[in-house]
Amino acid sequence: MLYASLIAPFAEFEFMRRALVGSFALALGAGPVGVFLMLRRMSLMGDAMSHAILPGAAAGFLLSGLSLFAMTAGGLIAGLVVAVLAGLVARATELKEDASLAAFFLLSLAVGVVIVSMRGTNVDLLHFLFGSVLALDDATLVLIAAIASLSLVVLALIWRPLVLECVDPNFLRSVSRAGAPAHIAFLVLVVMNLVGGFHALGTLLAVGLMMLPATAARFWTRDITAMIAVAVALGIASGFAGLLLSFHAGLPAGPAIILTAGIFYVGSLAFGPVGGLARRLVPRRHLEA
Amino acid sequence: MTAQLHFHNLTLGYDRHPAVHHLDGTVPRGALMAVVGPNGAGKSTLFKGIVGALAPLAGRIDRCGLATRDIAYLPQAAELDRSFPINVYDLVAMGLWRRTGLFGGVGAKERDRIHHAIAAVGLTGFETRPIGSLSGGQMQRVLFARLLLQDARLIVLDEPFTAVDSRTAADLLDLVRRWHAESRTVVAALHDIELVRANFPNVLLLAREPVAWGAAAEVLTADNLAKARHMCEAFDEAAVECAA
Numbered sequence: 090m091l092y093a094s095l096i097a098p099f100a101e102f103e104f105m106r107r108a109l110v111g112s113f114a115l116a117l118g119a120g121p122v123g124v125f126l127m128l129r130r131m132s133l134m135g136d137a138m139s140h141a142i143l144p145g146a147a148a149g150f151l152l153s154g155l156s157l158f159a160m161t162a163g164g165l166i167a168g169l170v171v172a173v174l175a176g177l178v179a180r181a182t183e184l185k186e187d188a189s190l191a192a193f194f195l196l197s198l199a200v201g202v203v204i205v206s207m208r209g210t211n212v213d214l215l216h217f218l219f220g221s222v223l224a225l226d227d228a229t230l231v232l233i234a235a236i237a238s239l240s241l242v243v244l245a246l247i248w249r250p251l252v253l254e255c256v257d258p259n260f261l262r263s264v265s266r267a268g269a270p271a272h273i274a275f276l277v278l279v280v281m282n283l284v285g286g287f288h289a290l291g292t293l294l295a296v297g298l299m300m301l302p303a304t305a306a307r308f309w310t311r312d313i314t315a316m317i318a319v320a321v322a323l324g325i326a327s328g329f330a331g332l333l334l335s336f337h338a339g340l341p342a343g344p345a346i347i348l349t350a351g352i353f354y355v356g357s358l359a360f361g362p363v364g365g366l367a368r369r370l371v372p373r374r375h376l377e378a
Numbered sequence: 379m380t381a382q383l384h385f386h387n388l389t390l391g392y393d394r395h396p397a398v399h400h401l402d403g404t405v406p407r408g409a410l411m412a413v414v415g416p417n418g419a420g421k422s423t424l425f426k427g428i429v430g431a432l433a434p435l436a437g438r439i440d441r442c443g444l445a446t447r448d449i450a451y452l453p454q455a456a457e458l459d460r461s462f463p464i465n466v467y468d469l470v471a472m473g474l475w476r477r478t479g480l481f482g483g484v485g486a487k488e489r490d491r492i493h494h495a496i497a498a499v500g501l502t503g504f505e506t507r508p509i510g511s512l513s514g515g516q517m518q519r520v521l522f523a524r525l526l527l528q529d530a531r532l533i534v535l536d537e538p539f540t541a542v543d544s545r546t547a548a549d550l551l552d553l554v555r556r557w558h559a560e561s562r563t564v565v566a567a568l569h570d571i572e573l574v575r576a577n578f579p580n581v582l583l584l585a586r587e588p589v590a591w592g593a594a595a596e597v598l599t600a601d602n603l604a605k606a607r608h609m610c611e612a613f614d615e616a617a618v619e620c621a622a
Contacts, residue, residue, distance in 0.1 A: 128462055249480055253472055256462045256509075263429065263451050264475040264528075311508045313463045 098336045107225045108332055111233050111289050112346060115298050116324025118237030119282045121244055121317045123303030125275065128255050128313070132304065134187070135296040137194040139283045141171035143201030143292050146284075151204055157228050161284055168280030171197050176276075220291030222332075222342045229288050236285040240278050247271040252313065290343040297347035298324055305354040308361025323353050382407040382532060382563040383428065384440035390420070390427040391435050395617065397423040399587050400437070405580075407442075408561040410554070412568050412578035414598070415606055419585045421567040422454055425536050428565065441532075447476050450530035452521055454537045454567075460510050466520055467505040470496055473527030495523040500549055515546040522550050533557055535566040539573070551577060571598060585609035 099105045126135050145167025149159035171193045178193075179186035225233075244251070250271035253261040261268045279299075286295025302323035306316045331346030338345075359366050383405040390398040398420040405411055413421045426432035427439055429451040441449075471484060471492050478484060484492075496502060499519040504512075512520065518538065525533060535554070539547040555577070557564050568574050574581060574594060581597040583589040585606040590597040 128459075246480075249475075252462075252464065253475075255459060256464055256469065257458045257472070259431075259451075259453060259457055260472065260524075262431075263449070264447055264472075265480075267480055311463045311510075312465075316463060 094337065095333065098333060104223050104225075105332060105336065107230060108222045108289075108342060109328060111222060111225045111230055112298070112328025112332065113325050114230075114234045114237040115282075115286050115289060116302065116328055117321055118233075118240035118278075119286060119295075119299040120302050120306075120320035120324045122240060122275075122278050122282050123299035123301075124306060124313070124317050124320050125244075125251060125255070126279065126300065127303045127307065132300055134190060135279060135283065135299050137190050138168055138172065138279055139287070139292045139296040140198040140201075141194040142168040142280065142283055142287060144197050144204055145170075145201075146287065146292075147201045147204040151207065157226075157232065157288070161232060161288075164284040164287060165280060167197060167201075168283065169277065172276045172280060173273075176272075219294060219341065220287060220289050220343050222289040222346065225289060233285045233289065236281050240282060243274055243278055247274050251275055290346065294343045294347045297350055298327065301347065301350035301354045302327065305350075305357035305361075308357040308363050308365050311363055323350065323357075327353060380407040381405065381440075381442050382409065382444070383442065383565075385437070386440065387437035388427065388434055388439060389436040389620075390423050390432055392423075394435065395614075396435060396620070397586060398427065398584070399620075401584075401588050403582070403588070403591055405563060405565065407563055408558070409563050409565075409580050410558040410578055411563075411565045411580040411582065412574040412594075413565065413582045413584055414568060414571065414574055415584040415589075416609075419606065419609075421584055422536050424584065425451065425453075425534050425565070425567065428532075428534055444532055448530055449532045449534060450525050450528040451534045452525060452536060452538055454540070458509075458517075460512075460517070462510075463508060465506050465508055466496065466501060466512070467492060469509055469520060470523045470527065473524035476528065491527060495526040498526060498553065499523045515542040518542050518546065518550065522553055526553065530562065532563045532565070535564070537567050537569065540569065547573075571603070574598065 099109055123135065126132055142164035145163035145165065146160045147163070148167075149156065149161070149163030152163075153159040171190070175186060175190035175193050178184055178189040182189075247267075247270075250261060250265065250267040254268050254271060258268065282299060283292070283295045286298055289295075290298060302320040303316075305323050306319035309319045310316050327346055327350035331349035332342060334340060334349060335342040335345035340348075357365065362368065381404045385401045385403050388398065388401040389396045401424070413424065415421055423432065427434060428441075429449050430446055471488075473495070474484070474488055474491070477488065493502075493505075496505060499522050501516065501519050501523065504516070509517065509520065522538075538550060538554075542550070551573070554564055554566065566578070568578075575598060578594055580592070581594045582591045583597050583602055583606055586609055589606045589609075590602045
């Protein structure tokens, strides 16, 4: 019974195994990136960037059809251009980074939809927006796994400046020039993970696997390392449970994964030991000292 | 007397409006100097200039060979994200950046220094506390512990004792004296005139223009203080270009 509902779908169908591996790799790379986005108060930036990569991927699609390389390269380029332009405008003018990012991603998104509609059909557009986690081929899997590995290595390398830039940016500026390069490397990681997620989950949902486990992790611990571990674990659990949900209930796989991650988030919000609602509603007696 | 800082006809400000106007003078190496003046007198602006965070509108600052990393700077309201999940120990350890850099390990010797710094500010036992749970005074102690580890030759403190109680201020003042005894140069913005009189040999009284600069007893006269109070705070939008 347990085997039939939990293991059998993956044992019997290769596409389910591929989807599982793909979502695990995504959770591994996107989870830590999401935690840092949240701690830097840039949670919505992931959403904006996920829209920004659309025109690049669409341009790649327009040039060479559903080619993995062209769409990945296009998405990366578009995402980086928007991130860098937004950063430059924020530094050169009175506009704050969120406002300039909003302007550029809207522009980017409009261009993207126009490009898709110039050649593609509505089916193509759906692929862009919602991905196809049940149709991951070898090349896409390798790409997602490579992005996850690279993310972990780069995060390890820029860990100190990244943490310090979140806590005390002025102090970092006074002791080191690593702040700006670390920030740029981090933006590259955000874009890369979104592009990876875009192949599996589509632009609209890619950011879900990045931000939902991260925000849920905030309710479980006050330590950043543990927070990242929790985020990754929740992301992996969402991939597993979401695929099963989609298999048994006949739901689209991508949204089912994000829905599961959302349920984990609501559960953490309600019952998490660090500032969860249940703890607030039922306060325990105060301590002696 | 060797100099640590030279101000040459220094004017610092924002949008061409001066906040520090035509400052000339020298801070000797190993000085213990207070900068005193009303709100809006340009104290923080001067400090931003000293640490290189603000470029002069005119004139220049000669740091006498100090690199940015030889200067430790405690801003007035440290723009610190207190909600970030980091504990006291890790935040203090950041003071060792010069030694460890991006990848350098924290060995037994470094751990020892970190514990000593935390003990020196009286926070032993707080190592694993998240910074979000600290009081204002405890946070200031943590920042002083980090300054201790920075091992800087010039230490710039912008109103370090504002909003801390007298016991914390006394403890932190002990550290300032210790830095002075180690012949580091300390420049601090302060509002407590009695505290300045009792502890700071060298005083700059600033009210956008320098009012007086020298020995505490000569600078902190009733006359000078009244003069500093009466200098206007607001920028004049219709100001013409300064001829000097």
